[in-house]
Amino acid sequence: MRRWRQLLKRLPVHLVVITLAAIWLTPSLGLLVSSFRPRQDLLASGWWTALGRPFATQWTLANYRQVLLREGMGRAFLNSFIITVPTTLITLGIAALAAYALAWMNFRGRQLLLMTVIGLIVIPLQMTLIPVLRMFNALKLSGTFPGVWLAHTGYGLPLMIYLLRNFFGALPRELFESAFIDGASPFTAFLRLVLPLSVPVLASAAIFQFLWVWNDLLVSLVYLGGFARVAPLTVQLSNLVGSRGQDWHLLTAAAFVSMIVPMIVFFSLQRYFVRGILAGALKG
Amino acid sequence: MNMGRVHWLYLAPALLMLGLFLIYPTAETVRLSFYGPRSDVFVGFQNYVQAFTSQPMLIAFRNNLLWLVVFTLFTVGMGLLLAVLLDRVRYETVIKSVIFLPMAISYVAAGVIWRFVYTFRPAVAPQIGLLNAIVVALGGNPIGWLIERPWVNNLALIAVGVWVWTGFCMVILSAAYKGIPKEMLEAARIDGANEWQVFLHVTIPFLKSTLAVVTTTMIVFVLKVFDIVYVMTNGAYDTDVIANRMYNEMFYFYNYGLASAIAVILFLAIIPFLVINVRRFRAQEAVR
Amino acid sequence: MVKRLAVGLLLVGLVAGLAQGAVTIMVLWSGAELEAFQKVTAAFQAKTGITVRVESVGRELPGILATRLAAGNPPDLAAMPNPGQMAEFVARGALIPVGGIVDLTQFPKAFVDLATVDGKVYGIFISADLKSLVWYNPDALYAEGLAPAHTWNELLYITETLAARGKTPWAVGLESGAASGWPGTDWIEDIMLRTAGPELYDKWVNHEIPWTHPAVKRAFELFGAIVRNEAYVYGGTTGALSINFGDSPAVLWDKPAGAYLHRQATFIKSFIAGAHPELDLDRDVAFFVFPPIDPKWGTPLLGAGDLISAFRDTLEVRSFLQYLASPEAQGIWCGALGKLATNVNVDPGIYPDKLTAEAAEILKGAEIFRFDASDLMPAAVGSGAFWKGVLDYVSGVPLDRVLADIEAAARAAYGP
Numbered sequence: 001m002r003r004w005r006q007l008l009k010r011l012p013v014h015l016v017v018i019t020l021a022a023i024w025l026t027p028s029l030g031l032l033v034s035s036f037r038p039r040q041d042l043l044a045s046g047w048w049t050a051l052g053r054p055f056a057t058q059w060t061l062a063n064y065r066q067v068l069l070r071e072g073m074g075r076a077f078l079n080s081f082i083i084t085v086p087t088t089l090i091t092l093g094i095a096a097l098a099a100y101a102l103a104w105m106n107f108r109g110r111q112l113l114l115m116t117v118i119g120l121i122v123i124p125l126q127m128t129l130i131p132v133l134r135m136f137n138a139l140k141l142s143g144t145f146p147g148v149w150l151a152h153t154g155y156g157l158p159l160m161i162y163l164l165r166n167f168f169g170a171l172p173r174e175l176f177e178s179a180f181i182d183g184a185s186p187f188t189a190f191l192r193l194v195l196p197l198s199v200p201v202l203a204s205a206a207i208f209q210f211l212w213v214w215n216d217l218l219v220s221l222v223y224l225g226g227f228a229r230v231a232p233l234t235v236q237l238s239n240l241v242g243s244r245g246q247d248w249h250l251l252t253a254a255a256f257v258s259m260i261v262p263m264i265v266f267f268s269l270q271r272y273f274v275r276g277i278l279a280g281a282l283k284g
Numbered sequence: 285m286n287m288g289r290v291h292w293l294y295l296a297p298a299l300l301m302l303g304l305f306l307i308y309p310t311a312e313t314v315r316l317s318f319y320g321p322r323s324d325v326f327v328g329f330q331n332y333v334q335a336f337t338s339q340p341m342l343i344a345f346r347n348n349l350l351w352l353v354v355f356t357l358f359t360v361g362m363g364l365l366l367a368v369l370l371d372r373v374r375y376e377t378v379i380k381s382v383i384f385l386p387m388a389i390s391y392v393a394a395g396v397i398w399r400f401v402y403t404f405r406p407a408v409a410p411q412i413g414l415l416n417a418i419v420v421a422l423g424g425n426p427i428g429w430l431i432e433r434p435w436v437n438n439l440a441l442i443a444v445g446v447w448v449w450t451g452f453c454m455v456i457l458s459a460a461y462k463g464i465p466k467e468m469l470e471a472a473r474i475d476g477a478n479e480w481q482v483f484l485h486v487t488i489p490f491l492k493s494t495l496a497v498v499t500t501t502m503i504v505f506v507l508k509v510f511d512i513v514y515v516m517t518n519g520a521y522d523t524d525v526i527a528n529r530m531y532n533e534m535f536y537f538y539n540y541g542l543a544s545a546i547a548v549i550l551f552l553a554i555i556p557f558l559v560i561n562v563r564r565f566r567a568q569e570a571v572r
Numbered sequence: 573m574v575k576r577l578a579v580g581l582l583l584v585g586l587v588a589g590l591a592q593g594a595v596t597i598m599v600l601w602s603g604a605e606l607e608a609f610q611k612v613t614a615a616f617q618a619k620t621g622i623t624v625r626v627e628s629v630g631r632e633l634p635g636i637l638a639t640r641l642a643a644g645n646p647p648d649l650a651a652m653p654n655p656g657q658m659a660e661f662v663a664r665g666a667l668i669p670v671g672g673i674v675d676l677t678q679f680p681k682a683f684v685d686l687a688t689v690d691g692k693v694y695g696i697f698i699s700a701d702l703k704s705l706v707w708y709n710p711d712a713l714y715a716e717g718l719a720p721a722h723t724w725n726e727l728l729y730i731t732e733t734l735a736a737r738g739k740t741p742w743a744v745g746l747e748s749g750a751a752s753g754w755p756g757t758d759w760i761e762d763i764m765l766r767t768a769g770p771e772l773y774d775k776w777v778n779h780e781i782p783w784t785h786p787a788v789k790r791a792f793e794l795f796g797a798i799v800r801n802e803a804y805v806y807g808g809t810t811g812a813l814s815i816n817f818g819d820s821p822a823v824l825w826d827k828p829a830g831a832y833l834h835r836q837a838t839f840i841k842s843f844i845a846g847a848h849p850e851l852d853l854d855r856d857v858a859f860f861v862f863p864p865i866d867p868k869w870g871t872p873l874l875g876a877g878d879l880i881s882a883f884r885d886t887l888e889v890r891s892f893l894q895y896l897a898s899p900e901a902q903g904i905w906c907g908a909l910g911k912l913a914t915n916v917n918v919d920p921g922i923y924p925d926k927l928t929a930e931a932a933e934i935l936k937g938a939e940i941f942r943f944d945a946s947d948l949m950p951a952a953v954g955s956g957a958f959w960k961g962v963l964d965y966v967s968g969v970p971l972d973r974v975l976a977d978i979e980a981a982a983r984a985a986y987g988p
Contacts, residue, residue, distance in 0.1 A: 010372070017369050020362070021382045024447065028385055030400040030414060031393070043819055043847055046412045047400060098298035105291040113295075114565065115558045120306045121504045122554040124527060126534055126635075127547045128309035133643035135304065142645060154305025157298055159501065163456065166497045169568055170463075186290065200459035208387075208452065215390045221636050226598070226627040234390060238630050242603030245749065245818055246842055248396060255393030262388035263381070270377050273462055322664065334984070339977065395749065404814035406807035409823075409830065428810040431967060518750040520963045535635025537952040537985070538660060 035063050035252035042249055063253035067240065072228050076236035080261070082145055083220065083232055084213045087152040091209050092202060095157055099164035100190050104176065114165065120158040128155075129222050136223060143230070148223050152216070156209050167201040168194055203272040211262040233258050310551070317544035321537075331545035341546075344524040350438055351445070351509060351525065356502045358446045363453025363498065367461045368487060370454075380458070384451040395515035398444050402429040433522045441523055444512050449505065453498050460494035461487070496564055503557055507550050526550060593888040594623035597880075598640075598650040600633035604842075608908035615904060616895045622888045631750070634951070641666055646883040649892065652695060654947035655686050656954055658881055662689045668885045669694055674897045678915045682941045686948075687879060695881035696897050699911035702931045703837040703874040703944065704762050704862040707821060707844070711856065712829040720860035724766075727833075727863050734832055735803045742798060742805050743831035744812040745820025746963060753959030755817045756795065756966065757946040758874065759835060764791040765872040766865040770940050777948045779986045783979040784972075792971055794865070799966055806831040809966050822847035825856065835862060837876070838931045841910060854926045861934060872940035876947055877914065950985040957981030 033047040036059045041050070050057040067073075102114055132151060133142060141147035171194065179189045195202070217234040224230045237254040241247050320327050335341050366383060370376045386394065403413030404426055411417040416426040429440045464487065472482045488495075510527035517523045519532075526546060534543035601609055606628050613624035627647060629636045634653045640646050646666065652658040661667050669692040670676075676684050676693060687695040706727075708720065716734065721727035734741040746756050765773050768787035775781045776788060802808040806823055807815060821840055823830030825848045834840070844857060851857060864871045880896055882889050895901050902913040907922040912932045923929040935941070946954035961978045965971060 013369050013372055017366070017373055017379055020366065021379045024386070024450075025382050026414065027397045027401050027447065028389075031397045034400060040847055040849060043412065043822055045410050046414065046417050048414065048417070049410075094297045094301060097294040101291040101294035105294070107291050111562050111566065115562050116307075117298075117302070118500065118561055119551065119554055119558050120302060120310075121501070122507055122550055123306050123310055124508055124530060124547055124550065126531060127313045127544065128305060129639045130642045131309040131312045132305055133639060133645070137643055137645050142643075150301070151305060154301045157301055158306070161298060162501070163497060166493055167460070169565065170493060200462055201456075204455045204459045207455065211388055215388075217390070217392075218632065218636075221629050221632065222639055226629040227625055235628075238392065239602040239606055239628050242605055242842075243600050243631065244839060245816070246846065247603055248818075251393055251396045255389055255396065258390060258393070259385075259388045263385070266381065266384055266388070267377075270380070273459055338984075339980070404807065404810060406811050406830075409807075426810075428814045431810055431813050433967075514750050516749070518752060520752055520960055521967060532956065533952075535632065535638075536955055537950070538634075538638055538657075539952065 031252050031255060034249070035256055036060060038062065039247075039249040063250055064257070066250055067237070067253045067257055070236065070240065072231075072236060073233075075228070076231055076233045079230060080214060080232040080234075083148055083152070083224075084210055086145075087149045087156070087213045088206055088210045090149060091153045091156045091160055092206055094153065095160035095164055095205070096195065096198075096202070097190075098157075099161050099168050100194055102161070102165045103168040103171075105186075117158050117161050117165075121162065123158075125155050125219065133222060142223055143225055145224075145230070148220060151219055151223055152213050155219070156212065160205050160209060163201060163205050164198070167198055171197060199272045203269040207262075207266055207269055210265050214262055215258070313544045313547050316540050317548050319541050319544075321539040321541055323540050327541060331541045332549075334542060335545050335549060340519070340524055341526070341529060343522050344519070344526045344529050347438055347523060347525050348506065351442055351506045352503060354439070354442050355445050355449075355506055355509075356499060358442075359449045359453050359502050360495065360499050362446070362450045363457050364491070364495070366450070366454045367457035368483065370458065371461060380454065383454050386448045387451040389448075391511040391515060394444065394448060394512065398516065402440060404428050404431075430517055430523075431521055437517065437521055437523050441513055441516060444516070445509060448512070449502065453502065456498050457491065457494060460491050464490050493564065493568055496561065500557055500561055504554060507553055593886065594625060595649060595886070595888045595892050596625045596627060596647040597892075598627045598629060598633065598637055598647040600628070600630060600651055600653065602628055602630050605909060608905055611908060612896070612901050612904050616892060616901070619895070620891055622891060624892065641883070648884045648886065648889050649880055649882045652879040652881050653951075654876075654954070655695075655879060655943065656948045656950060658687065658695050658879060659689050660950070661881065662694050666883055667694045667881045668883070670696060670882065670893055673890045673893050675894075678897060678899075678917060680914070680916060680941075682938075682943075683877065683914050686877075686943050687881075695879045696893065697877040697879055697914045698896050698902060699906050699909075700875050700877040700914050700935065701837045701839050702912060702935050703758050703876060704872075705835070705837065705859040705931070706862055707824065707834040707836060707840065707857065707859045708832060709824045709829060709856065710858045712824065713832055716832070718832075720858075721863050722860075723863050724865040730833070731798060731804055735801075739829075740804070740806045740831045741833055743820045743823050743834045744799055744805050745815040745817040746812050746966065747814055747816045748818075751955070751959065753962045754946065754955075755836065756799070756962030757954075757958050758837070758944065759795045759799070760791045760962070761942075761945045762835075762862050762874050763794045763865065764788065764945070765874060765940070765942055766862075766869055767791060767794065769866075769869045770872060770942055773942055773945065777945045779949075779953075779982050783975045783982060789971065789975060792965060792975070796965060796971070800968075809968070813963060813966055818843040819847065825851060838910065838912065838928065841925075841927060857927065859927070859931075870939060872942060873935065873938040874942055874944060875935065876944040878911070949982075952985035953978065953982045957985075 030047045033050055034042055037050060038058055038060050041058060102110060136142040136147050175193060176189055179193055184192070215234060217238060220232050220235060226235055237258055240250045240254055316323050317331055318326060318328060370379055389397070401414045404416060405411050405413065407420065407425055411420055411426060415429060420426055427436065430437050468486055469482060472486050477485065508527050509525055510531050513519060513523060513525050513528045514531065519528050527550065530543050530546040533539045533546065599609060610626060613626055616622065617624055634657060637646070637650055671693045674696055679697065683697045684693055687693050687697065718730050718733065721730055731741040746753055748754055764776065764787065767790055772781065772787055798804050799812055800809060805812045821834040821836065821844050824832065824834055841853065845851065845853060861871055882893060897915060899915050899917045902915045902918050903922045905911065906913045906918070907924060910924050910928040912935055920929055920932060923932060946958050948954065949958065957978045961974045965974045
């Protein structure tokens with residue numbers, strides 16, 4: 001009886017959450033269903049009608065076959081990892097160090113520096129392409145992976161510093177004071193206190209930096225070039241569709257293929273989103 | 285903490301990267317904004333005059349304002365709602381993944397997805413767009429969602445933006461919400477506060493700084509938003525936004541002067557929000 | 573025999589040894605077009621030993637190419653988005669003249685002129701598309717007791733007759749993502765050629781007459797008389813504006829037919845085949861030439877083409893340009909894609925189907941040929957204000973305001 005009342009009380013929460021999730025899922029579901037339908041069907045009837053008559057519908061794996069069996073897909077996956085993984089690690093490392101200094105060290109010009117960093121989030125990266133490429137040409141970095149790592153790091157840093165600075169800044173002062181009394185150096189405090197306590201925000205920052213770099217097309221095209229040898233997944237997939245948009249239906253399957261990895265990253269970092277990390281540390 | 289010059293060691297890598305990839309190019313952008321399309325003739329403030337007076341730009345300013353209000357409100361609001369509510373259900377991970385999913389989709393694919401939602405077909409033909417199928421099933425006439433100006437089409441585009449970015453707000457706000465010590469919430473409940481009061485008096489104050497960060501980030505993205513508009517309408521039917529004008533001027537019309545001026549305007553537009561942020565940081569540091 | 577083979581191999585080896593180099597080319601092609609182009613480069617490589625590195629950057633080519641150029645590392649060659657942007661690169665001093673490299677007598681004069689800036693030729697057209705075509709489904713049209721139109725009045729007669737019978741005469745699709753509006757500019761250009769003549773058309777392209785000129789206005793109005801009429805177009809104006817150009821012709825082959833006529837270039841064939849794989853293209857799909865309007869100007873043809881220019885003058889680049897211009901390369905390229913060859917020595921036997929061969933024949937016989945005007949104008953007009961203007965006009969904005977808006981953009985783009 002009491003359990004029922006409890007359930008009834010919680011019903012609105014379930015209702016809101018599930019409704020929102022259903023609304024969010026519907027467009028993607030449409031894409032998923034469409035990715036298993038032949039092109040002529042996409043134009044002839046709505047995707048939901050296929051769900052209504054699952055046996056009359058001409059389901060097909062042809063879209064996926066065309067995407068996955070395309071020449072150079074393996075190489076493209078590999079290239080995407082070569083670009084994305086180091087970039088994410090470098091960005092987070094540099095951003096965490098800077099955010100720590102901005103949050104917990106006193107020095108002149110700190111607020112101005114912080115303001116500049118946040119202001120830089122708004123810089124459209126398109127405006128940086130020519131000067132940066134010119135620099136890369138002089139340094140022989142254009143067409144190389146390190147060049148792309150550095151560029152993505154530069155573009156991702158402001159937002160990452162901002163996110164981390166906010167979280168680091170919210171840590172309680174007593175934490176540091178007791179650590180310093182115990183004789184810890186600032187760097188030890190950073191490694192032993194700040195990083196472990198910031199795992200949830202580091203995880204979310206990592207997810208976003210990872211997926212933005214993973215989904216990038218423009219930066220790769222400009223600094224690496226569109227050659228098959230270095231092209232990441234996004235470049236390969238955009239080459240699927242003819243220049244007049246022929247075969248756009250292949251994008252349905254391509255979208256899911258390129259989405260798999262960011263979703264795996266999201267799932268695997270989920271376990272760091274847990275309550276109580278901070279609470280535990282405070283007690284100890 | 286005051287410890288001499290050691291802070292520069294922590295900041296040096298970031299400053300080097302920011303300097304090379306953002307600050308130096310920005311200085312170059314400011315310079316080019318005073319030059320003609322091919323960056324060879326000095327034109328003074330002419331690009332700025334054009335940016336503030338031409339009809340397409342004025343429409344873009346208006347639309348960015350609409351985006352600013354509607355997009356920010358919905359992404360942050362729904363992100364917060366989800367962060368708080370999902371903490372109470374056992375299937376949190378599943379729902380979170382569903383809301384996060386659109387973030388993992390490239391904008392080209394997002395264009396295809398929303399094609400299946402907004403597509404128009406005449407009343408005589410079977411509808412292949414979801415929204416018009418619903419409208420027709422309810423006895424209405426199909427609507428050109430991306431055509432009808434000024435409200436329907438702009439809101440239709442903003443809806444796509446909300447769909448993509450709510451996941452970002454949710455993830456960040458949820459990470460912060462998980463930082464609220466359980467004891468704090470329990471204590472308030474034991475004191476007899478109902479859920480709404482707990483939300484107002486415990487959750488909101490605790491999340492204030494993260495909310496500010498997420499809101500600022502969304503405002504910045506509104507100023508930069510262009511990919512959704514670019515793939516779906518490219519600004520036709522009065523749906524243009526500032527960043528899309530910049531992209532077109534730079535990448536298709538080769539007018540580097542005007543594109544640079546628009547970029548500088550974007551940078552100036554963010555300054556009020558920076559000031560608010562820094563004030564808030566000062567306040568935070570004063571009390572911790 | 574063996575000896576000759578050995579000598580031949582030796583020669584090939586020698587040539588390959590001499591030309592160890594490589595060329596890079598940036599292209600906007602993807603999908604089937606990219607595959608076809610790679611067949612061309614493979615054949616070139618087999619022949620000369622020169623490696624061709626193809627860089628496909630898709631639709632973003634204008635921006636990426638300009639960025640590379642400004643930063644100082646352009647590719648050796650690139651496919652130009654259109655002649656207007658080629659002229660822009662010439663103005664920046666970036667391209668090399670090809671006159672002394674390629675034998676230009678292999679091409680019709682019209683295509684050489686289109687790549688000429690200030691008396692020098694800066695690019696070669698490796699293929700063309702014919703735009704002045706009206707597609708129809710013969711079974712459906714004949715079932716209505718109607719036949720292809722040879723004059724404007726006949727076209728209007730078909731339109732009105734079908735509408736009077738409660739049927740929709742035209743399928744129009746102006747949606748094309750970021751490039752929406754371009755199919756409408758093709759309509760207006762075709763009409764402009766037929767009502768104002770090629771000389772005024774050229775003046776319009778060069779902005780020597782304003783957009784508010786009565787001739788331009790009339791072309792818009794004739795276009796509007798069909799496309800702005802809710803009863804003449806599949807889905808009315810909202811349909812014309814929202815249906816993707818590639819999807820739009822599909823209804824001609826629906827049962828019953830959703831529409832009867834569709835004005836579009838040769839490349840639409842692959843979209844029709846994609847939407848209706850059951851069709852026999854040679855039997856079920858047909859076109860007639862967009863009919864003349866003012867008899868004085870006859871039946872001029874509108875077209876577009878794929879243009880290649882070079883940023884560096886090396887032996888390898890020269891050799892590759894010569895190859896691209898050759899009937900052999902064009903045979904591979906056009907044969908695979910159903911594009912029309914520009915080299916007059918190409919054997920018509922290469923075309924994959926009857927329709928393409930017919931289009932090639934029509935193009936060859938052109939008395940007056942003009943290139944797609946929007947591709948010749950500065951991008952801010954030709955790929956900007958003109959596209960938007962067409963969409964505004966069809967969506968109900970008064971014509972005078974539309975033309976004034978385009979004129980304002982043109983004044984800024986063409987300069988004083």
